[in-house]
Amino acid sequence: MRTPVTRRDVGVGIAATILLPFPAHAAKMIDVRDHGAKGDGKALDSPAINAAIAAAASRPQGGTVTIPAGRYRCYSIRLRSRVTIVLAKGAVIEAATGTGYDLPEDNGEQLYQDFGHSHWRNSLIWGEDVEDVAITGSGAIHGLGLTRDGPGARWKAQTGERPLSMRQMTAAEIAKLEPDATRMNGLGNKAIALKNGRNIRxxxxxxxxxxxFAILATGTRGLHIHDLSIDTDRDGIDLDCVADTIVERCRVNTPNDDAIVIKSSFALGRAIPAENVVVRHCAVSGYDLGTMLDGTRRTTQLLAPDRDRPTGRIKLGTESNGGYRNILIEDCTFHHCRGLALETVDGGVMENVVARRLTMRDITTAPLFLRIGDRRRGPAGTGVGAIRGVLIEQVDASGIDHRFAAIIAGLPDRPVENVRLKDISLTYAGGGTAADAARRPEELATAYPEPSMFGVTAAWGLWVRHARGLVIDGLTLATATPDGRPPFRVEDATDLRVTNTPLWRA
Structure with missing residues (x-):
């Protein structure tokens, strides 16, 4: 049996914990106004900004492009190596409306992930194969003219493409969210897109x-994202096939999709792991769009576009072709959103993952969701993945939707292995019934992974199905109102160890 992850494994992502230095070329200043930028909110300023970036990149050591206070209406801005962009206080880069953005690349048949994951140039700001680049400062990026939509994957199997919560949507409703690829020409659907970058801040x-996507980073190494405030339509920070990456002290509000998500898709044409990634001191939420930034933190939106409750979480998955290893998530808060999700459904092994010191309030689905699935969205030979060597400790969650217990769900022939839950406190709203307790959901191996996929769980606190070597050390469960289900339900779990858990077998 593999040794479970322990506190000593916090050395995870050692390479990622080396803070990136501010680029040495910062002293070479170029003002975008010297290249014709107006900053009046009317002129199209992306040509001037691109000219300033090109001028900075032409210097042997690169340079810094400064964007003073003003509103700069832009189509695509193209990053260059060894160039820093500084957004001054009061500077806003605004995504222009219309079809003036760079065209999406012709990447051939991109079968295994959606259009948004498979293209980078159709963005407000993009960089491909760039090194030693920074975007910094206290200004803002407003994606006013960007679209949140795009085609889904063209995978022939079409299994597990959409959450089961979308089953009742009409074809017209889905087509509105997933327009044809030809309709995307000239549109921008990402604020910042990075492909195969190195040393990015x-x-x-x-x-x-x-x-x-507010930020999509694919195949990027040495990425440091910190002290950002993001309040956006869909995904906040997407880290796909990245390595040696830190995300810290960020506030990310995404009621309609995931806030901070680590993926390992087939977007670069091969299976690449996401590895050595640290997410720490971040706050994620699913408040109404824009209300994190304005401070009102409203909660009037009842459902996300997938017809499930507001999203806004930290997640590993759904795309998982390359797997994940050496991932640390610590000292983060979740508010009015779904809980922590660790998923592998497209092959790929998830191992050596630590999540600790998490505070969750008003959780809209399950507080913890670990899922192995058998979607296998990938080329011939893609197998079933694995989850092993996961430590989740010091989690305090309350106000949890009563329908969904914490869930650990493997498959009959592929159990979740060697997971340790330590010092976990979960408080649910309560209200489940005896009829709920009698439910026995199907395996749903090929379905899109979401806690709601199984419906109301048969236990209110923890539901485990197909696990091996699970260790539960200090699990405290409570309900605000009575619940007619048992606190636990465990099916097909071998080598289970439980300590310091008073309600066990109650």
Whole structure:
């Protein structure tokens, strides 16, 4: 049996914990106004900003492009190596409306992930194969003219493409969210997109209403994202096939999709792991769009576009072709959103993951969701993945939707292995019935992974199905109102060890 992850494994992502230095070229200053930028909110300023970036990149050591206070209406801005962009206080880069963005690349048949994951140039700001780049300062990026939509994957199997909560949507409703690829020409659907970058720093600024992705980083190494405030339409920070990456001290509000998500898709044409990633001191939420930034933190939106409750969480998955290893998530808060999700459904092994010191309030689905599935969205030979060597400790969650217990769900022939839950406190709203307790959901191996996929769980606190070597050390469960279900339900769990858990077998 493999040794479970322990506190000593906090050495996870050692390479990622080396803070990236501010680029040495910062002293070479170029003002975008010297290249014709107006900053009046009317002129199209992306040509001037691109000219300033090109001028900085032409210097042997690169340079820094400064964007003073003003509103700069832009189509695509193209990053160059050894160039820093500084957004001054009061500077806003605004995504222009219309079809003036760079065209999406022709990447051939991108079968295994959606359009948004498979293209980078159709963005407000993009960089491909760039090194030693920074975007920093206290200004803002407003994705006013970006679209949140895009086609889904063209995978022939079409299994597990959408959450089961979308089953009742009409074809017209789905088509509105997933337009044909030809309709995307000239549109921008990401605020910042990075492909195969090296030594990238994003810090200090605010992002609002940023389309499909506020930040998409694919195949990027040495990425440091810190002190950002993001309040956006869909995904906040997507880290796909990245390595040696830190995300820290960020506030990310995404009621309609995931806030901080680590993926390992097939977007680069091969299976690449996400590894050595640290997410720490971040706050994620699913408040109404824009209300984190304005401070009102409203909660009037009842459902996300997938017809489930507001999203806004930290997640590993759904795309998992390359797997995940050496991931640390610590000292983060979740508010009015779904809980922590660790998923592998497209092959790929998830191992050596530590999540600790998490505070959760008003959780809209399950507080913890560990899922192995058998979607296998990938080329021939893609197998079933694995989850092993996961430590989750010091989690305090309350106000949890009564329908969904914490869930650990493997498959009959592929159990979740060697997970340790330590010092976990979960308080649910209560209200489940004896009829709920009698439910026995199907395996749903090929379905899109979401806690709601199984319906109301048969236990209110913890539901485990197909696990091996699970250790529960200090699990405290409570309900605000009575619940007619048992606190636990465990099915097909071998080598289970439970200590310091008073309600066990109650």
């Amino acid at each position: 994003l810090s200090g600024f605010t992002m609002h209403q940023c389309g499909h």
